Amino acid sequence: MELNYTAADEAFRAEIRTWLNAHLPADLQAKVLGHRRLSKQEFLSWHKTVAAKGWVAPGWPVEWGGTGWTPTQKHIFDEECAGAGTPQIMPFGIAMVGPVIMRFGNEGQKRHYLPRILDGTDWWCQGYSEPGSGSDLASLKTRAERRGDKYIVNGQKTWTTLAQHADMIFCLVRTDPEVKKQEGISFLLINMKSPGITVRPIVTMDEDAEVNEVFFDNVEVPVENLIGEENKGWTYAKYLLGHERTGIARVGGSKRELAFLKSVAAEQQVDGKSLMQDMRFASKVADLEIELMALEMTVLRVVSAESHAAAQGKGGPGPEASLLKVKGTEVQQRLTELMVEAIGPRALPFHVDRFDDPAKGEAIDPLAAYYFNYRKTSIYGGSNEIQKNIMTQMILGL
């Protein structure tokens, strides 16, 4: 066991850090660090900056524009980006549909879509969940009927993150309603500008507009937009869910938020001292920090196992991704909880008009909204209950 990074890893880290220092625009960084809401343009401009450097898809094979980094290097890159406060690279293209197209798409699809994902030409969104199909995704009802060289799609998707920005949506649709539910599903790529698509925003409890309902009314989709074989969509969807999972623990982001929490708490007073000198509060922060330390080591163990597996030509992490998701989101949520606790009654003001600009108001302004927003992390991406079901079945054999 060797728990230090190699000199080469450290040099790699330094290279990433230097580049981020030089290329991450200060205003964008301030927004991310200040928990402000980013526009489509802001996400895209950062995507393009990273893409121009060739680092936007570290998980992809080199031939399609990947970096050829080791799992450890990928981890270091994620950590450095999170620590610096870069905008998130949207996962829907790079981490989700890209790998599916690469693995199951035909040559034409690869040549058309992959470069556009890489350079940010197409903004993708994920059309899986439906009103009646959340945890039980396989029960989905959105129907695609083949007519000649087209599919006619009718139905509804929901909770579609940032669909209002999207050019393309990848959908699970039902192509055969007669068979077992997992066996009648296909994976379709649909242009969001198609006639018959309506996007309706869902307002969340923090009054943000990050999710939507997407309605399909006789939407015509060319058959060449089908990925792989008809009725094999569930296999592709599962492949996607198992891909690139070590990032879901978000250790880098939580480390940054831990530092932020401490800085906010240090400015609060209790008993004439700083809140960080208050044993009750400091102990809670310490508890959380210890949990995060453990999580980081757990992630590194998974990364290391991945490196060994990769060296033997085997695939990525399996059901242990569920552990990372549950513990990762618990840490993220606890961080927001303690931020709200730290600021006491000043959590109440809801200056939503200031959420787009860190120059407006104070650093504490968005924290209560951030707390409420982050309740989502234990719900989406397979709820934490579903993750626990996966662990009990796949790991514990219960």
Place this chain on the structure above:
Amino acid sequence: MDFAFSEEQTQLRDALRRYLSQQYTFEARKKIIHGSGTSDAAWTGLAELGLMGVPVPEPYGGFSGTGVDMLVVMEELGRGLVVEPYFATAVMGAAFIKHGGSDAHKTALLPNVADGSLKLACALTEKQSRHELHNVMLSGTAQGNDARRSAAPDNGFSLNGSKTVVLHGAQADKLIVSARTSGAARDKSGITVFVVDKAAAGVTVHDYRTIDGMRAADVTLVNVGVGRDAVLGKVDEGYALIERVAQVGVAALCAEAVGCMAAINEQTIEYLKTRKQFGVVIGKFQSLQHRAAEMFMEFEQARSLAYLASVKVDSADAGERARAIHAAKVRAGRAIRFVGQSAIQMHGGMGMTDELAVSHFFKRISMIEATLGDTDHHLAAFAALGSVQENTTAQAAALTA
């Protein structure tokens, strides 16, 4: 021992619940929140039910209601998610006048509180004070020669400084303001409480929404002159009054939280019984069943101590009062977090939406946790009572006697 509510209390509860379910629907409330923030019609409606008179003593036009009467009212206002300035005016404001006002104050103000024609707000919190209501820097300077002092009228004070998160500050006619009249920022002595006209020269009020759908304000006072007759209680000894009123406020907030949690639990159980996944209602999944059972237990434990606080808040025994109040807020705080978070989680994506009431209840109770001292604040205060051990021994003795 009898935990039953009186006939009058039951009637009040029924009448209020009926009024709110008909006139103060979730949709109506949404319009209010995104409009001016409060509703004159609802205020009139609540006044007609006699609600503002409940805490006001009979000689001043009220009903001399007890802590338990207030519990009944606050539980229902919680259940109805009411965003009107009842807590600011009838709970906190009225308590300041009742416990600290002179006869003249009571005669001038309380009848107008009781009939709904006067709204009050309490300006206690400052940016640096967090949960410490004795952390007061807004200054009250007695009359004298320099610029600030000369703003003070004969025998009076000049007030300078800022308050923040003043609940319903902009909707109030009068502000009850804590000021530092002597000593250092965190001294418990040297604080004086004043009644200030919101329209007085030098008063600026900046209104904003709070995340739980209410309104609050930042209040700035610049050379605001007030006479001796504006003082509630005694000069430099205002902190005892503030603490007393905060107890009334905490008891009311715990009751409101109980009302909110009752609604949250009902809505969550209903959701568990209707939402289907994997071909069954999700209430069939044992992990969710256990979580629902925990919510139920949290709620009942919080409710028990809210009841205790509602009885003890009127007690003449300061030690007994403090003990019950701190305990109730701590227990409510624990329940709030668990019940609120569990409700959202078990609603899945729907729990995240602005559309369902459950997220609004969750936001409200979470902000109750941040108001008038959070769990840790009251836990420390309870521990500092120092008499935990003695009390337990005394109670044990009483039980075995």
